[in-house]
Amino acid sequence: MEWKEVDPEQSDWKKQIDIMAYYGSQKIGSIIFCDDGWEYVIDGMVYSLEADIEAEAKKEMIERLDEYFVEKIDFYSELRTSLEKLSNLEEKKINYYSEIRESLEKLSKEE
Numbered sequence: 001m002e003w004k005e006v007d008p009e010q011s012d013w014k015k016q017i018d019i020m021a022y023y024g025s026q027k028i029g030s031i032i033f034c035d036d037g038w039e040y041v042i043d044g045m046v047y048s049l050e051a052d053i054e055a056e057a058k059k060e061m062i063e064r065l066d067e068y069f070v071e072k073i074d075f076y077s078e079l080r081t082s083l084e085k086l087s088n089l090e091e092k093k094i095n096y097y098s099e100i101r102e103s104l105e106k107l108s109k110e111e
Helices: 054-110
Strands: 002-006 013-021 026-034 037-042 045-048
Touching: 013 054, 026 054, 037 054
Parallel strands: none
Antiparallel strands: 002 013, 013 026, 026 037, 037 045
């Protein structure tokens, strides 16, 4: 991970610093300085920071990203659990219908 100062994406932003991953190829979020002070951007949403200086803004952004990713991890963990349950249910249905098919085939051979 690294910080990278870039040209601001919006005209009312005075400064933009992106936090980058994977050797600078993936933007994770940004801190921006504008008339109202420091703000941060994650997933296109802008939020205020309490920071007065750049170093504080960076520290606060790291804390916000940590919270953000914990929430994402929890969300995807719940999705994964739900998918596993759904998959198990579908597997039970497949087994049930296979048993019915086998029983019908057996009955038809007995006739």
